[in-house]
Amino acid sequence: MSALLDKIWDEHLVVREAVRPDLLYVDRHLIHEVTSAQAFDGLRSAGRSVRRPDLTFATMDHVAPTDTNRCRPLQDPIAEAQLDALERNCRDFGIELLHMGHPNQGVIHVVAPELGLILPGSTVLCGDSHTSTHGAFGALAFGIGTSEVEHVLATQCIPQAKPKTLAVRVRGTLGSGVASKDLALAIIGRLGAGGGNGHLIEYIGETISGLSMEQRMTLCNMSVECGAKAGLIAPDETTFAYLKGRRYAPQGADFDRAVDYWRTLYSNSDAAYDRELVVDASGLAPHVTWGASPAQVTEIDAAVPDPESLTHEEEREAAVRALEYMGLQPGTPMRDIPVDYVFIGSCTNGRLSDLREAAGIARNRKVARGVTALVVPGSGPVKAQAEAEGLDRVFLDAGFEWREPGCSMCLGMNPDIVPPGKRCASTSNRNFEDRQGRGSRTHLVSPATAAASAITGRLTDPRELE
């Protein structure tokens, strides 16, 4: 009656003792500039080394500028020092690093899967909460803090208590113009911002099997936004087909052997979960957030809710505060809300299929006057492929900016910032206060909704423009 989580867990168990949490082996340790410097310092001052540099992989993403003329040293000396530290640390300890100018560089959670670094049944850690993305491959993948990064560097292991499990069973087919981002937002809306705390979410059901790898990554990426430790989807033929021939995936006969093993990685039908949520995907409309938490979300056809209509006092207070921050009045139709900025990119929606969807809307149309719209490919290969398909032309002709890979406007740690009081339709994952820049107002949406909103200059149902 094993659940998938138990199978992966048991396979990675190094030590089990009564008094301590299990010690698990880590197959892949991903690092980036923001959460690693202090960990390397800790290693050095304790006289320790990196146990398995050959299982560690680094990229530059958060502070990398995305303008086409970007070069080192960065104009921001503090950001430059951070990239410099990452370079030094990777060099000193023998870790492979994708530099800012490397053709494969990009957002860590876009880069790692596309290079075949993420394999079913493996354990994947990164000092970054959206490590949950990689659960899409049937890997146990979650974010850790900097002290834990140091721990993994030193031991290639992580002490861990097994999370509880929450099965999200999805039925029905997503309608046309409705993305897995919308499904993710709908699920977070139901569970609440802390509804997944302490749990790993396993997504199951026929709808999930029908999703592409990129759609699965979007869903697992957003799992952390309801507090879940990780998202997880059992690997299947879609997963194996995606991995075949990727640079770091097993090759040839090794690949076939790996697939034989990967086929054993699923939750048995009698596996027990601590909780279960059933969602019907067939009736879902595009979703858009109205507040300052991803759980403050509604359908594009709906209106800004009246805080008084909410059940719990804490929810009401949070809604009042959020509406004040967002500059919104209860009852305003979501589609009447004008936008100043549009951001298409991030580890949630910066992959090729996301750009294709957005381009489908943007083709032969123009960005509304007064709207600044950015398209930021999640990685070098995404950018190259999009350009091979002519998507860059579609965006540029429509008046979007076409950028170099990086985290960009997802978090405003680089020059791409939403100014105070300005409103942005964004395909990223967090609409927290000040996230995209101090005083920025974020509405989380799918790539199609973002593109449609850029064209009309207000939050727009992409199905209107299809």
Next chain:
Amino acid sequence: MEKFKEFKGLVATLDMSNVDTDQIVPKQFLKLIHRTDFGKYLFYHHRYTEDGGPNPDFVLHQPRFNGATILLTRENFGCGSSREHAPWALRDYGFRVLIAPSFADIFKTNCFKTGILPVELDGDTVEQWFKRVDAIPGYEITVDLVNQTLTGIDGFSSSFEVDRFLKHCLVEGLDQISLSLEHEAAIEAYEQTHREPWQASITAPDVGRLQ
């Protein structure tokens, strides 16, 4: 790490739920590559106005919370980004104990690693503490980690649950890396017996073979 057995301190309240780590330490300070002195950036956008002056309305600026070392707050504190800078800032500012109905998972782990005790209590009990701290200026709580109790200066008290191992690490001031390295032989043995192609190295010698 410093041992944490018993601690008495002034309590400040932050009456907000879902306080995310972007609010605890805004991202512009994540570019720094040291781990000290983050206290000055704590709740930066709340504490300071846009021109950099102190915001007198922010709750931690109330004189009665001056020198507070225990923070009482609401559910899902520390959600969002995994940045350990958040507990670093709380600790450097002076907080040793956080009390809330719930904390986000990664944040909670990060607190223990930083020598901060996150105490989870049910919502009603948290409300009781809020009432007392609001009513009695200078309200202090004694946190007894060994016996897992909180006791206020008016005698109000509640007990709390805490993971046995994490408690042990805090009480004894243990470094978890050293603990794990005690198992070096087991780690070695695991590596020897897990050499399938899907567990292979990601760097040399096969780097670039498909490029």
